[in-house]
Amino acid sequence: MKMIRKTALILLSLVLIALSFNPVQVQSKSDNAASFNDSVNVSFPGSITFNLDIDTERQIKDIRLHYIVERESFTDVTQEITVGFPMPIQPEMTVGWKWDMRTTGSLPSGTIIQYWWTVIDIENNLYRTETASVSFDDSGYNWKNITQNNITLYWYSGDDGFATDLMQTCQDTLLRLGEDTGAYLESPVRIYIYSSSYALREAIVFAKEWTGGVAYPSYGAIAIGISRSNMEWGRRALSHELAHLVTYQMTSNPYNSIPVWLNEGISMYAEGELEADYENYLKAAAVGGYLISVQSLCSPFSAYSDKSYLSYAESYSIVDFLIEKYGQQKIHQLLTVFKAGSTYDNALLEVYGYDLAGLNKQWQDYISAIYVS
Template sequence: MHAIIWKPLRTFSLLCLPILLIFSATTLHSDTEDSWEMLESEHFQIYYQPDETHPQDIADIAEDFYPHLNRLLDGIEIGKIEIWMCKTQKQFQAAAHAPIQDWAVGCAFPLSRRIVIQNPRVIIDRKFQLSQVLRHEIVHIAFGQRTKSTIGDIPLWFIEGIAIYLSGEWAPHRHDVMFEHILSRSIIPLSDLTERFPIPERGAQLAYAESLNAVAWLVKIAGEEKLWEVIDLLGEGHDLNTAYKQALGWDLATFDAEWQASLSQRYYWAALFSNSYLFWGSLGLVFILVYLLRRRRIRRRLVELEQQESQVDPFFRQDNQS
């Protein structure tokens, strides 16, 4: 799970989205027991503590991914991105300046170009891939830099959907999460994921899954260039509602409704199971169809047997009898 810190005036959410409390290196340095070292690469500065992390591995992952940001940054020079590797949960919480949930492993400060992540061992223990966490947070930085003038008003579901989609995260469990909640008819409208995600991890997992699903559906129905058109419009200072209307011809409310309607079509069997009358009615029709087909085969076989019995075997004909 990831966290973002963007701007003032929004209420705290589990993703720390609402408040941009400028993260300062002095916060991490305030603990006299901490001794930070820094490894610098072409686009990143990796801050770490000796014997706790592998800074070169972090730098390699980050630099390998950086060329994938070319389209998103669109020629913008953003300066070097700081990546702070925290040794403990306490240090991670202090660095974030926000009540991040215990299951969060990364936090991005897009406007100040800083990423704070848990110790890689913690990330691995929680069954996350370090490369995915880093790519996700790096996309947050790039997207925030590209949309500085409007980032505070962009719905959280779109921000997270973009980060997951453009970072190329492969998380098949999100399909299972979507299926489960379509089955239980508990999908959260995108309009309810504008400023915050649910605090419990289970609810947050659904919010992340929906965010990716909504962005991926936009690409499916309109093409990836339309997604980039939306991002370009955001970069020009338009809000997301205006960007959607100009690029897609839909406002956000229409997109939300159409996306929700599409779920029952794309997850047909989940929709079938979610309606008990439809499910049992369909199941009954299947049994009736199977019964009729089987009965037809039996009748056909009986007719064949009757025809065979009506014919006299040549051996028993009169001219063959002794």
Template sequence: MASIGASPTPQTSMDLKNVQVFYTVGENATFQAEYETTSIVTEIFLHISPQGRESQVFLIENARDGQILFPLDLTTLGIYPFSRIYYWFEWSLIDGTKFSSAAFWFDYLDNRFEWQSQISEVIEIYWQVGDGTFAQSIFNTARTSIEDISEIIDAQLPQPLKIVVYSNPTDLQSALNFSDQTWIAGHANPALGMVFVSLPEGPNQQLELERQLPHEIMHLAEYQLAGPSYADQPVWLKEGLASIVELYPNSDYERVLQKAAANHTIVPLEDYCLNFPKDASGAFQAYAQSSSFVKFLREQYGSASLQQLILNYRGGMNCQEGFYNTFGINLQQAQNQWQKTILGINTNQVAWNNFSPYLALSAFLVISPVFSIFVHRRKGKLF
């Protein structure tokens, strides 16, 4: 059963008691209550207002004899675990009068598992396996991450910062409805001030903590700076910034970049303005390119330029406009500089290699008719 709190409202003639909620995260919930009134009730509604989501209203059917027992399918509501859900009841009476109950709430914890918690005014930590030493390591990593992020962008993180640690990626993906994206190990919900990470037990747990947690906290900082434009900010910028603050960067990024450079499969950054590929290998290269490119921009132009870039996008500029107004060159020109400086790619040679087949084809199309005319004339002389 969920813990319940109520906010006071003016007294009404409707007597409501024994309000309870039972749920299984991501599946269903049952709302139940008892009520007494001297009037005839024609309809009863349930209002649901999850934290970070719009309110929804549901008609409660088959409520009889002052009993409410309402099952609700949660699979399509997109409610985040560990968020707070507010709800209240509304009655329509036969004389046209409407009554609303006080507002109740419960914390929508992932009740498939047992959780431990460490709560402070600044950071809330929820984890499954491990002792207080593990929780302290999470806290220390979060604090270091916040300090590092402040050196790149000036943004006030929400308080308390809520950190949820799953024991494996599969449980995290199922909780957040990401089961079709099996490469996801962490996630941030900036609107709720929450980060989710997955840290399996083993020798690499601390390394994963130092990689995932700073990455997701940076997304919260980006959201605070970008404001309503966060969803429209280039994906390569959001993920690139998040990657460069990882305390333990992914060592496979360099390998993937060198392979792409050797195979001439570096993707234009413009292709990563709106989204990343859904497949694991495509997404991994997108992360690798974005991380290296943003790191290059910071080294060449300074952290202040990255903050200004976010602000330019916040002002409504598109992916190309915001970049040009920040750096004075277009995105492709900057990518050419990055490829030459970091990857050692001769972009002029790459352009020639890409263009030469078309040049050869054009030459063939021009020369072929001339050669045919020449042969025809030679034949004429022979006869």
């Protein structure tokens, strides 16, 4: 009997402890004792400020902001920010949190952020605002847009013919990639055309001085600076960045990334024929016997311009070699195997029958036959 009473007391104690640590799920934006109103201020590209107006007679002990950034991801990641508030507690007060993009890096225009607030009072009542969303838009321009297939192109400088020209470049790029690699856009993408590289850099936090275009693969977005005066460059750069989005969608997986030579090689291939400057670097390296190995090109390229040019040129050449010798079906199969999370060597072995070392030998023999023999 004593054991039963002791057990009952222990269970009662555990229940009381649980109640003291678990807030009551009020799940309400307002009730008779408290009301909450949220607002957001977007300052593109630098920050987003979230505010919450609180009107309550209750003593507050915890305020948190929760948000989710919409992007392609294999897990739903909810960020939780504990927000400070003035003491002593005022019946009416406003709290806020500023997301400074300098601490996390830029988000592309059009990114959607879902958010909600939770507030806990000293009686452990939990108040939760309704989930809201804000679009992180570059509102500094009067954007126009056109849509074709899976691409929406935004621009503000230039006439409709300017935008139509660039959209045609995008469609031609997709056609070339589809015919030669079997790759295609699985999901819609957004492209923002700024009037110049300078205007683009103003829309990016900590942009490098040479930045002319940037792809945000997991956000399905591109931002690039193109004017009528640099259309030739703009078409190639647009094709390059668009191919990055296509390759990402075709190979993204939670286990592994693809080798850099394949990622950059497909984008270089999407531009069209290799430009003369790049081919000169490639020819000189082949003749001089200092080609960079395929194994080395799996990693990020050198920051030194000469090695960087050669790395991009070689990447184009490797992809061109695989397409020319083995055809579209094989390279499409390679992308599919990478999407399953395969390692570099295993993917090549499964599709082509040799590993990175074997590819390096096959490709260098191919290049030597063109430039050395």
